[in-house]
Amino acid sequence: xILTAHELEIGYAARSRRRSVAAHLNIELHAGExxxxxxxxxxxxxxxxxxxxxxxxxxxxxxxxxxxxxHRLEPAALAQRVAVVLxxxxxxxxLTAYELAALGRHPYTDWSGRLSGVDEEKVRAALRAVGAAxxxxxxxxxxxxxxxxxxxxxxxxxxxxxxxxxxxxxxFLDLPRRVEMMRLLRDLxxxxxxxxxxxxxxxxxxxxxxxxxWLLASGGTLSVGLPEALVLEGAFARxxxxxxxxxxxxTFRIEDxxxxxxxxxxxxxxxxxxxxxxxxIGFAVRDDATLCxxxxxxxxxxxxxxxxxxYHALDLLLAAMRFPI
Amino acid sequence: MSLPxxxxxxxxxxxxxxWPRVGVRTPLLVGLGVLLACLFVVSLxxxxxxxxxxxxxxxxxxxxxxxxxxxxxxxxFRLPKALTAVLAGAALSVSGLQMQTLFRNxxxxxxxxxxxxxASLGVALLVLGGVTVSxxxxxxxxxxLGSFGIVVAASLGAGSVFALVIFIARRVSNSVTLLILGLMxxxxxxxxxxxxxxxxxxxxxxxxxxxxxxxxxxxTWDQLTALAPVVGVGMALAALTVKPLNALLLGEHxxxxxxxxxxxxxxxxxxxxxLLTGAVTAFCGPIGFLGVAVPHLARAGQRGADHRALMPxxxxxxxxxxxxxxxxxxxxxxxxxxxxxxxxxxxxxPLVLVIILxxxxxxxxxGA
Numbered sequence: 001x002i003l004t005a006h007e008l009e010i011g012y013a014a015r016s017r018r019r020s021v022a023a024h025l026n027i028e029l030h031a032g033e034x035x036x037x038x039x040x041x042x043x044x045x046x047x048x049x050x051x052x053x054x055x056x057x058x059x060x061x062x063x064x065x066x067x068x069x070x071h072r073l074e075p076a077a078l079a080q081r082v083a084v085v086l087x088x089x090x091x092x093x094x095l096t097a098y099e100l101a102a103l104g105r106h107p108y109t110d111w112s113g114r115l116s117g118v119d120e121e122k123v124r125a126a127l128r129a130v131g132a133a134x135x136x137x138x139x140x141x142x143x144x145x146x147x148x149x150x151x152x153x154x155x156x157x158x159x160x161x162x163x164x165x166x167x168x169x170x171x172f173l174d175l176p177r178r179v180e181m182m183r184l185l186r187d188l189x190x191x192x193x194x195x196x197x198x199x200x201x202x203x204x205x206x207x208x209x210x211x212x213x214w215l216l217a218s219g220g221t222l223s224v225g226l227p228e229a230l231v232l233e234g235a236f237a238r239x240x241x242x243x244x245x246x247x248x249x250x251t252f253r254i255e256d257x258x259x260x261x262x263x264x265x266x267x268x269x270x271x272x273x274x275x276x277x278x279x280x281i282g283f284a285v286r287d288d289a290t291l292c293x294x295x296x297x298x299x300x301x302x303x304x305x306x307x308x309x310x311y312h313a314l315d316l317l318l319a320a321m322r323f324p325i
Numbered sequence: 326m327s328l329p330x331x332x333x334x335x336x337x338x339x340x341x342x343x344w345p346r347v348g349v350r351t352p353l354l355v356g357l358g359v360l361l362a363c364l365f366v367v368s369l370x371x372x373x374x375x376x377x378x379x380x381x382x383x384x385x386x387x388x389x390x391x392x393x394x395x396x397x398x399x400x401x402f403r404l405p406k407a408l409t410a411v412l413a414g415a416a417l418s419v420s421g422l423q424m425q426t427l428f429r430n431x432x433x434x435x436x437x438x439x440x441x442x443x444a445s446l447g448v449a450l451l452v453l454g455g456v457t458v459s460x461x462x463x464x465x466x467x468x469x470l471g472s473f474g475i476v477v478a479a480s481l482g483a484g485s486v487f488a489l490v491i492f493i494a495r496r497v498s499n500s501v502t503l504l505i506l507g508l509m510x511x512x513x514x515x516x517x518x519x520x521x522x523x524x525x526x527x528x529x530x531x532x533x534x535x536x537x538x539x540x541x542x543x544x545t546w547d548q549l550t551a552l553a554p555v556v557g558v559g560m561a562l563a564a565l566t567v568k569p570l571n572a573l574l575l576g577e578h579x580x581x582x583x584x585x586x587x588x589x590x591x592x593x594x595x596x597x598x599x600l601l602t603g604a605v606t607a608f609c610g611p612i613g614f615l616g617v618a619v620p621h622l623a624r625a626g627q628r629g630a631d632h633r634a635l636m637p638x639x640x641x642x643x644x645x646x647x648x649x650x651x652x653x654x655x656x657x658x659x660x661x662x663x664x665x666x667x668x669x670x671x672x673x674x675p676l677v678l679v680i681i682l683x684x685x686x687x688x689x690x691x692g693a
Contacts, residue, residue, distance in 0.1 A: 053582065079584030086582075091429065092574040095630040098345045106572055107584035112633055113568035115347060124344060137345040159583065 002162045002195045003029040003052065003070070008061035010044060010051045020059055021047045022220025027063075029163060029197060034189040036206035037199040039216035039239060045199045046167065048216065052197070053084050053165050066162065079107035083156035085166040090140055090148065097143065097151045098136040101127050104158025126157035129192075130184060146177040150184070157188070166198035170205070178202060182209045207231070207250050215239040258282045262321075266295030270302045274314065281318055293317070349634045350627060357641040361411070364648040368407045371652055373660050374398060402542070405549050407648065410541040412556045413609050414619075414647025415640040416601035419563050421616030422623070422639045423598050426570045426632070427591070428494055431680055432504055434616030435602040438490050439510030440483045441613075444606035445537070446514040447482025448475055453521040453529060472551035472608075480555075480603025486510050487595050487602075538664030539610040541651050548608050555604040562597035563636065566590065570632045613666055614673020615650075619643040621680055 005027040011020040021044035029035060039045050050056045052063060054070050063070040065081055073081075083104065090100070104126065105119040115123070127133045130150040140148060149169060156164045169185070170178040182205050189196040189211070197214075200206055206213060207227045215223040215235050223235035230236060236245040244253040259282040264275050274295050275285045294305040304311040311317040369381050376399065380390035384399050421434035428438075435441045451474060489510065494503050522530050544552065569590035572580035581587050605612065623638040624630065650672070654663040 055578065055581065074584075075581065075586050076584035079582060082582070084579070084582045086578055088576055088578060090575055092630055094624050094628070095574055096345055096628065099347055099629050099631055100575075102347055103572060103575065103579075103583060106568070109568070111565060111568060113571055114633070120344070 001028060001066075002031055003027065003063065003065050005052075005058075005061055005063045008051070008063065009059040010047050011059045012047075012056075013059060018059065020220075022216065022222065023059075025061075025220075025222050027052075027214075027222075027224075029195045031162070031195055032189055032193045033195050033211045034186045034209065035195070035197045035212045035214060036210035037197060037214040037216060038201070038203060038206055040218055040242075043216045043218045043239075044220060045216055049165055049167055049197075049199055052163075053082060054078050055084075076107045079159060079161075081162045083159040083161040083164050085149070085152045085156050085164065085169060087167050087171060090152070092140060095140045096136070097132060097138050097140060097147075098123065098127070100140055100151050101132075101136075101154040101158055104155040107159060122160065123154075123158050126154040127151070129157055129188065130154045145172040146174075146181065149173070149181060153184070153188075157192070157194075161194060163195045163197065166196065168200055169198050170200055170202050178205060182206075185209075186211075204251065217241075253279070256282065259321075260284070261286045261289040261291070263287055263289035263292040264295065265292055266297070268295075268297050270297055271295045274304065274317075277314060277318060278321070281322055283321070293321075345629075347629065347631055349637065353627065354637055354641065357638070357645065361641055361645045361648070364645050364652075365407055365411065368410065368648045368652055369399060369403045372398070372403060372655060376403075405544050405546055406542045406651070408549060409544040409552065409609065410647040410651045411644040412552055413541060413605040413612065414615055414643035414645070416556045416559060416605045416643075417612060417616040418619035418623075418639040418643025418646075419560065419636060420598035420601040422620040422632070422635060423563060423566060423570065423594050424616070425620050426573055427491075427594050428503055429573075429576065430503055431621070432617060432677065433507075434614075435483070435598070435606075436611060436613040436616055437504060438487070438507035439514065440486050440490070440507075440599070440602050441606050441611035442511040442514040443486030444479040444483040444603045445611050446517055447478035447480070447603070448536075448607055449518045449521050449533065450482075451475060451478040453518075453525045453533065472548045475607040476551050476555050476604045479607035480599050482514075483603040483606065484595060484599035486514070487599050491591060491595065536610045537666075539612045539666040539669070540662075541609055541647070541665065542662070544608045552604050552608055555600055559597050559600035559604065560640070562593060563601065566594050566597060567632045567636055569593070571630075574630055610666070612669060614669040614677070615643055615647060618673045618676045619646060621676070622646075 005025060007023075008025040008027065009020055009023040010025065011018065011022070013019075025048070037045055037048065047056070051058050052070075054073070057071050065073070070078065070082070102115055102119070102123045105115060105123060106113065109115060109119060124133070127136060130153050132147065132150045132154055135143060135147055135151060140151065143151065153164075153166075153169075166185070170181050173181060182202075185196050185198065186209050188194065210227055213225065213227045213230050215230060217223070217239040221238070223230055223239065225233070225235070231247055231250060234247075236247075240252065246253050261284045262278060264271055264278065264285055266274070274293060278285055278293070291307070296303045296305065301312060304314065304317040306317060306320065309320065311320065366378060366381060370376050370378055374395075376390070376395050380395060381399065384390045384396050390396060417435060424433040424435065424438060424440075425431060427433075490503070490507065493506055497503060497506075518533075522533060525533070569580065569585045572583050572585045573590070577587060580590070619639050619642050620635070623635050623642050626638060626642070627634055650665060650668045654665050654668045
């Protein structure tokens with residue numbers, strides 16, 4: 001167990017005013033775990049991350065880092081155990097990827113920041129671990145978003161922390177890079193034994209990759225559990241009340257069923273994607289609907305039957321259903 | 326879609342031929358040191374009376390030159406002036422570097438942020454305010470104690486403006502705003518000085534104005550014994566800021582997450598930069614452009630952004646450039662000496678323009 005907090009209350013206290021964001025949080029982070037924090041904007045994800053990173057004190061309760069009060073640790077001692085990767089823009093002219101990663105050795109070096117042989121070896125190992133060794137000599141401003149993110153993670157690894165906190169590490173990446181990033185983080189957590197906590201809006205990836213999910217709802221309720229367990233107990237619906245969560249697919253329903261209900265009969269891939277298409281143009285697909293589309297996979301082609309008419313292409317079916325005569 | 330796995334990347338890492346080096350580059354520093362030494366000797370030779378290089382070396386090593394007056398000229402005027410230029414150039418450049426990194430602003434320097442103006446106000450309050458008014462020369466007639474008094478007043482003035490800028494910079498993230506703030510501080514302190522001048526004697530006003538033109542000349546050995554140790558202390562403290570400055574390259578949040586005690590780091594930068602700026606401004610007047618230009622030259626001269634390498638580079642380059650500016654200021658007529666700030670602006674302002682334009686074309690200017 002790396003980090004625990006019992007009945008934690010987070011928020012802001014300025015002079016006499018006190019604004020609580022979330023309370024009664026019970027938190028555990030274990031070694032080698034990838035944890036994803038999800039929740040709507042404004043629920044307090046950032047506040048929670050900042051509190052766990054030691055960047056702001058909790059309103060009440062104690063965050064225990066390996067048995068010690070995280071918020072009472074000296075800056076250097078804290079930096080040896082917790083590293084962060086933020087969404088902040090890095091705007092340092094000339095800084096090379098190697099120098100950036102080497103900054104992670106800060107809590108270990110002397111007053112001048114000189115790297116010892118051991119330090120250099122750790123920096124290299126960190127760059128290798130994230131697959132950024134060949135970027136070492138490149139200036140940071142030349143790197144792509146994904147490359148820079150990996151170098152920043154190498155810097156965090158060079159801190160040799162017990163826990164890494166990442167604020168939306170996939171935010172600026174394209175889909176392949178997002179998948180790559182999540183896999184990298186999962187592998188790092190599993191192989192190095194570091195606990196990794198990241199906040200994200202990438203529900204789909206989080207469901208597939210995280211060992212544990214934290215769902216923070218507006219109002220400050222935190223649901224913790226295996227991704228699948230949270231789906232089963234309906235935690236997603238509670239956390240995102242404005243959206244309809246499709247427990248079967250593990251995604252949100254984003255279509256509104258304005259055109260009424262329809263049934264789909266048939267099997268196979270064609271039936272699955274027919275349902276998708278009908279939902280996209282505004283139908284709710286139910287088994288008990290009176291109207292029904294029949295999908296038939298013939299030897300040479302797929303045929304759709306609706307209202308006594310046979311359609312040989314999906315777009316023709318959709319056109320007919322969109323504008324009924 | 327190829328996805329990296331940890332093991333594949335470990336192999337990829339092994340193929341890297343040579344890891345880049347971080348830190349000080351000795352050959353470059355040695356080269357600059359030699360350049361500085363050459364410029365130093367040349368600056369001793371050039372002036373209203375030219376002294377041959379050979380004689381300079383003779384006089385410096387203790388023997389007599391061809392003419393006895395040369396010894397006087399060298400020791401009374403040229404040597405203190407060259408030493409002042411070296412100290413001032415190094416001090417302003419190092420504090421410029423500190424400010425650029427602390428505020429993450431490529432145009433920050435003691436002059437632009439109004440910190441030199443703060444130092445001027447400190448000096449003006451002390452001298453024009455009637456605490457130690459004596460004689461016609463602006464800083465003349467002040468003994469060693471007076472010299473230290475001036476340094477203290479200037480450093481306090483510089484420090485108060487710097488503290489204000491730091492205080493406000495934490496609330497405004499936009500770096501253009503910061504520059505405008507510096508400008509405003511400059512105006513406010515300038516106005517305060519004007520009010521003081523209004524109530525001053527004409528010769529004091531004259532002396533004050535010629536002081537604001539900037540000059541390395543006119544600094545006596547007495548004053549140097551105040552300037553040198555203060556700059557020395559400022560430099561030693563600046564060396565201690567190298568590590569936090571490196572971390573601050575990523576911004577304050579990252580710096581803190583890597584174990585930097587931000588409050589202490591800011592205080593250390595404040596004290597060292599104020600001493601460096603204050604001491605130099607007290608004796609040489611507010612000197613522009615060295616502080617902003619030299620760090621950029623230093624960055625251009627080396628790969629990477631490590632302050633352990635940048636800071637000594639800035640000190641050497643700044644000292645050399647100050648000597649060059651001073652040489653240019655005296656070259657034209659032989660007898661006429663141009664105001665140092667005019668020379669600095671003529672060479673420094675285009676450089677700043679280039680910096681701005683290059684950043685504009687690269688991407689979002691000043692990260693705004």
